Amino acid sequence: MKSVVSVVALVAAALLGSTSVRAADVEVIHWWTSGGEQAAVSVFAREFDALGGDKWVDTAIAGGENARSATLQRILGGDPPGAAQFNPGRQYEELIAGNMLLDLTDLATKENWAGFIRPASISEACLVDGHWWCVPVNIHSWNWAWASIPAFEKAGVPLPTSFDDFLAEAPKLKEAGIIPFAIGGESWQINGAFGVIQTSLLGLDKREKILKDKDLELAKAEMPAVFEKFRQFKQFSDAGSANRNWNDTTNLVVTDQAALQIMGDWARGEFGVAGEKAGVDYACLALPIDHPTVSTGGDIFLFPKQSDPAVEAAQLKMASMMVNPQVQALFNNAKGSMPIRDDVDMSLADDCMKRGLEIIKDPANIAVDAGRWQSNDTTGQMNDLVAQFWADDSMTAAAAAEQYVTILQNAD
């Protein structure tokens, strides 16, 4: 009798065991399609496949908006991908509220994520009401400008020490046949650069008061000047900027056709892929130059709930892999972003990233990403407004500021 029970138990264990180790395909939706980004995402794919059994199925969709839309539609339509990339913040708050994501709390507690993920504002994006709903994989800061050293040398102009300095010297760059200010015409790029200029002009405190606390009076007082300053950059951009991708725009700086681009540190990956060297071929200026800050943008992966337990097991494995210090080092070195933990080997990091890692040590230098406070709807409205202002010279700074205040006022 005893033996029968044990045989049954053995068979059951074998069956159970076999289901839990059954290999699963995990489809991952992301928008990493440029050269540097692909190098980074293939680190994840390789490391995940190397864990054995499960397979990373890559679904790259160009453009963050498109990729997020596809993910949201598929979740709503009942065919969720295994994992999906988002930016940390409010983009996925309704997925959490609607209980559509895999709860990673047990795994996170076991591996003590809260202990090593820093700064706190990064983990806050995933840790909501004591539950972990996603995995932060990197920290990206918008607050950078990328300068081509040969371009500045060709025009005989030193690297800028402030925006005003740059604006004063830009005509010389233009005369030398160089595009002084490289920017792509997509609205998120324009609004991104606008945000950096806003941070530089207002400082972190005022920025937070406007964007987080929605201080309308302060916005009314300060924003016209920001729009005014932003417009001064336009005369130094080129005619081909309409509809240009960010990486094609960065490529203008890489190839020394353009002098300066305000773009997040994902641009560093493009310089890396082109074999450029920081400090020789290009310079990274942490902004504002007199008091450099790091903004807490970046990427997270969330794992929509699945009906298949094998996929769920694979999802947890993937989540754990993404925060692994070794993987973090490889991934972030390729991506040009900062790791979400302190204890990784960043000896491969170039000067620019070391600079960023230095800045992030002091919490006073952290500019919380506006996406934490604003829904995608509000961010989209601001993108539209800033892009319209940039393209339409007949729109006054005062009129733009007024609309800006209206958007803030109605923000949810």
Added chain:
Amino acid sequence: MTQIAEPGERAAPGFAGTAAERKPRTRRKFNIQSVLGTTPMIATAIGVFVICIIFSIIWSFTSSKLFPNFNFIGLQQYERLWRTDRWIISVQNVFVFGALSMVGGMIFGYLLAVFMDQRIRQEDLFRSIFLYPFAMSLVVTGLVWQWMFDPNLGIQSAVRQLGWTNFEFAPLVKQETALYGLVLGGLWNGVGVTMAIMLAGLRGVDSEIWKAAKVDGIPTWKTYLFIVLPMMKGAIATAFILSATGVVRVFDIVIAMTQGGPGVSTQMPAIYVIQHITDRANVAQGMAAATMMLVPVMLIIGLQYLFQWNAKRKAARI
């Protein structure tokens, strides 16, 4: 709807052709099988369209974000919609784009049809060439035209390399001209279909008319313009309605050519709708915009019914 006439069905204008032998239409018997066969399709079409439209309208009065809900907030979504510059620009754009591409399409479509009607050699080949762009996705069309209009890659740089260094032709980079660039791309894509419909209309005109015009000594161009054109109202209405519905939902060519830029100068209502119900996670705002888009569509459908009703009434009189 008229069908594209086979070449040679009617002789060239001015010649005594064989009059098209029309078979008298026999009234078909009521066929129970065909009714049974089409019922599921009818049910799906009505179910999907009508129910979806009703829900769109209902949700436009709610505060739905990513997930639709029934928390009614009155007209707030519409107030925000009509306060938004981008939406107002979109509406203006769709009217300008629509007027230009429909009028342009009609004119060029008719001219091409007249050209094809001249008993040219290789008519089949030309017809395929003119229709070919329509077989291509608007995304492909849009991308190709975007490259041609790109100041650093396309027509402008090509002409400059030939020596005219001040030549400027890059409509998409300026917000004043970007919309016209879109019209050009759209025309190239759609004019073939208008031509095909117009050609069918031309071929449908009784050759006796041509003979009579010839006898009266009316020049060919006048015959085309003042006699034949008014006789092909059906073809014109069909071409008009086809292109009008295409205009209301214009989306892919804009995404491919300008993404709504520079700034928001080439935004279109359909882009507003899609963006709000997807990435911006504001379903109610998107639905409010979609409901507004329904208004002109309804008008167009109403117009179509008016045409049909008019035609029937006339037919009944004869």
